[in-house]
Amino acid sequence: MYLPDFEYYQPKSLAEACRLMTKFGSRARILAGGTDLLHKMKHEQLAPEVIVSLKGLKRLKEITYQKGVGVIIGALATQNDIAGSALLQEKYLSVCEAAHHMANNQIRNVGTLGGNIVNAVPSADLPPILIALGARIRLMGNKGERVMPLEEFFTGVHSSVIEADEILTEVIIPDQPSTGSTYIRFGLRRSGALAVVAVAAAVTMEGQTCRDVRIALGAAAPVPMRARQAETVLSNRVITDDLLEEAGVCAARECSPRSSIRGSEEYRRDLVRVLTRRALQKAIKEGHV
Amino acid sequence: MARTLTDDQGIKRYLVNLKVNGDTHTVMVKGNALLVNVLREELDLTGTKKGCELGDCGSCTVLLDGKPVNSCLVLAVEAEGSEITTIEGVARNENLDKLQESFVNNAAIQCGYCTPGMVLSAKALLTRNPHPSETEVREAISGNLCRCTGYVNIVKAVLAAAEQE
Ligand SMILES: Cc1cc2nc3c(=O)[nH]c(=O)nc-3n(C[C@H](O)[C@H](O)[C@H](O)COP(=O)(O)OP(=O)(O)OC[C@H]3O[C@@H](n4cnc5c(N)ncnc54)[C@H](O)[C@@H]3O)c2cc1C
Ligand code: FES
Ligand code: FES
Numbered sequence: 001m002y003l004p005d006f007e008y009y010q011p012k013s014l015a016e017a018c019r020l021m022t023k024f025g026s027r028a029r030i031l032a033g034g035t036d037l038l039h040k041m042k043h044e045q046l047a048p049e050v051i052v053s054l055k056g057l058k059r060l061k062e063i064t065y066q067k068g069v070g071v072i073i074g075a076l077a078t079q080n081d082i083a084g085s086a087l088l089q090e091k092y093l094s095v096c097e098a099a100h101h102m103a104n105n106q107i108r109n110v111g112t113l114g115g116n117i118v119n120a121v122p123s124a125d126l127p128p129i130l131i132a133l134g135a136r137i138r139l140m141g142n143k144g145e146r147v148m149p150l151e152e153f154f155t156g157v158h159s160s161v162i163e164a165d166e167i168l169t170e171v172i173i174p175d176q177p178s179t180g181s182t183y184i185r186f187g188l189r190r191s192g193a194l195a196v197v198a199v200a201a202a203v204t205m206e207g208q209t210c211r212d213v214r215i216a217l218g219a220a221a222p223v224p225m226r227a228r229q230a231e232t233v234l235s236n237r238v239i240t241d242d243l244l245e246e247a248g249v250c251a252a253r254e255c256s257p258r259s260s261i262r263g264s265e266e267y268r269r270d271l272v273r274v275l276t277r278r279a280l281q282k283a284i285k286e287g288h289v
Numbered sequence: 290m291a292r293t294l295t296d297d298q299g300i301k302r303y304l305v306n307l308k309v310n311g312d313t314h315t316v317m318v319k320g321n322a323l324l325v326n327v328l329r330e331e332l333d334l335t336g337t338k339k340g341c342e343l344g345d346c347g348s349c350t351v352l353l354d355g356k357p358v359n360s361c362l363v364l365a366v367e368a369e370g371s372e373i374t375t376i377e378g379v380a381r382n383e384n385l386d387k388l389q390e391s392f393v394n395n396a397a398i399q400c401g402y403c404t405p406g407m408v409l410s411a412k413a414l415l416t417r418n419p420h421p422s423e424t425e426v427r428e429a430i431s432g433n434l435c436r437c438t439g440y441v442n443i444v445k446a447v448l449a450a451a452e453q454e
Contacts, residue, residue, distance in 0.1 A: 001342040001361075007301065008320030008366060031364075038323075038362050039343055051320065055367055080356070104432030105410065107344055109356045110363070191431035192345060 001042045010053045014060075014140055014167065017052055022142045022165040024050045030167060031055075032076060033110040035103075036119050060114075060169060063087055070174040075114030075167070079103065079126075082113060092173060093288045094200070098129045098183040104192045114168045117153065120160045120223070127154070127224040128200035129183040131216040133289075135173045141166040151216075154223035177212065178202045180286040184279045185218070186271055188262065195219050196263040197271040199251075201279040202289065203234075210234045215247070215279070219262075220255035220272050227251035230276060239284060248277035291369055305369045309334065310378025318365045325349045325360035328375060336376035336405045340434070347433035350406035351375050355417075357410045357432070376405035379412060388412055388450040397446035399437035406433045411447040419454045421447075 011017040021028055028050035031037055040046040054060065060076040063085045071091055073082065082088060083100035102125035103111060116126045117137065127150060135150045142165045150171065153160050162168065181202035187193035198218030204211045213234045215227040230251040237243055257268035291303040294317070302317050309332060316331050325342075328334045328351070340348035342361045349361040352374035379386045385393070388411055398404050407430055414421055414429035421429070426447045427440075435443060 002326070003321040003323065005300075005319065005321055008303070008364070010366075031367075034364065034367075035344055035362055038364075042343065053364075053367060104347070105429060106347055106350060106357050106359045106432040109353075109358050191428075 003038065003041050004044075004047050006048055007050045008053065009050065010056045012056050014057060014169065017054065017057065017167055018140060018142050018165055020050075020052045021167070024052075025164045028052055028164075030118075032112040032115040033078065034115075035107050035111040036115055054114075054167070065091070068175075070172050073113055073171045073173070075112060075117075075169050075171070077113050079108035079111050079113070079116070080105070082126075083108065091289065092133065092181070094129055094181040094183050094202075094286075095126075095133070095173070098125050098185075098200070101125070101185060101190075102195075107192075113171060117150070117171070118160065118162060118168055120154050120156075120158050122157060122222055122224065123194040123198070123219040124224070125183075125185060125195060125198065125218065128198055128216040128218040129181065130171060130173065131224055131226065132181060132183075132200040132202040132214045133173050133178070134176060134202075134214065135171050137168055138170045138172065139163075139166045140169045145169070147172070151224075151226060157222050176202075176289070177204045178289050179205045180283040181289045182279050182282040182286055184275050184282070186275060194262065197257070197268050197275060199272065199275040199279040201276070201283040203280065203283045205239075205284055208238050210237055210239050210284075213280070215251060215276060217251065217255050217272060217276075220257045220268060222256070222258075225255065227254055227272075227276065229254045234280070244277045244280050245273075247280060248273040248275075251276040291366055303366050305366055307332075307365070307368055307373060308371070309373045310375060316365070320364070320366060322365040323361060324351070324363040324365045324368050324373075327365040328360060328373075334375050334377050338402055338405060340402070345434070346403075347406040347410065347430075348403060350409045350433065352409055352413055355413060357406075357413045359432075374409065374412075376408060379408060386412070387453055388415065388447070391446040391450035391453070392443070395442050395446035395449055397439060397442040399435075399439050403433055403435040403437075407435065407443055411443075411450075415447070415451055415454070420451055423448060 029048035060074040185195040185198035230247040252273035338348035340346035
């Protein structure tokens, strides 16, 4: 399998990368890890005339903590960078776990956070847990930069609010009161299989009372979605097993999965119910965020 | 970034220095050249296999700076500046590596097609973690499919090699 011809650029700065993207517009594509882009080009689903590689922008690989801001993960951090980051393991172990259980080892060594987000597919593994943690993203374009909640980024399968000249530079996980979080994915195999359904939850508990909760579903709608009705079921209530089941039922009702080779709509809805309950149970019990 | 040359037909080629198994090779490639094809066709390193060519099977695994990656999804121009290890670089002076010996001794090779990738994934694991558990071994080779399904002996071979360390 060969790739069609294209012109290749490896800009040395973000500004130069944005300039190139402005110049070539929809004729160009950003290349990060390439695990999705090159895959699509081989299948002739995409045939960009120009490829702008981010490889030269090493700074976008960093994972840092900035006081008052939160944990900042560069868009070029690979899934294995994230899984192995001591900082993330200490602060947001559930993000490391989400990264560690996706794709396979070879893919995780090159696939990036930015690619996983901008790709905008319903089964992407990193968006749900990041949304549950209230993450924001920074987009850099020709006209300057903007920061927005990750949750508002997606508009449909393979579509988002990103402009042709924009580059996702980082994801910011703000400091938070959450007492526990978790990400559970269900795949048909433990490796190299996309999620059939995935559920992320972050809870703020005060004794047995749930003060705040965010639930995000993967592969359960055209975009990663918050299960807001399920959240309402739990908010400021004393948590019982029945209440968690009720939240699961609620999430299953409000999501809109489609039938595909990986699972029928009915099956996915029932998975949402079960996994929502389990994710909440785990997040409540878990001693880490 | 590599030097470029444009031919009469306006096609751009890149002069890329690839550091493979300790030697530097200078190759002239188009932007769309995949690392797996350059290794196999330009450098005659045909130990790196092609299976799915889509990142699923791991036959094309090479180490980039010690980490296993699928060379069917890497552009050759992007491999410049990295240390590349292919299966040809695992044996030293005609002597098989202990890990390779262990594959032979434990009958971990049937048709052999997945073996280069398996050995490199396992090699990367043992370098990072000389005494892995069985779970860690299985995890490390989880991106390598063996169509002959010889996983039991492959895992045994990696664990046996680790024991000898
Ligand atoms: C075998 C296999 C298994 C996989 N398994 C999983 C899985 O289990 N879970 C999962 O979620 N995904 C999976 N994937 C999909 C893919 O590997 C991941 O989504 C990966 O994170 C994509 O990142 P990348 O850097 O390789 O993206 P690329 O292919 O480089 O880019 C993807 C898209 O995003 C754009 N882009 C990338 N970075 C930026 C940026 N910083 N700013 C603007 N645009 C950008 C590109 O232009 C392109 O359109 C799998 C892929 C393969 C081949
Ligand atoms: S040939 Fe590269 S992963 Fe299958
Ligand atoms: S030995 Fe035949 S594919 Fe593994």
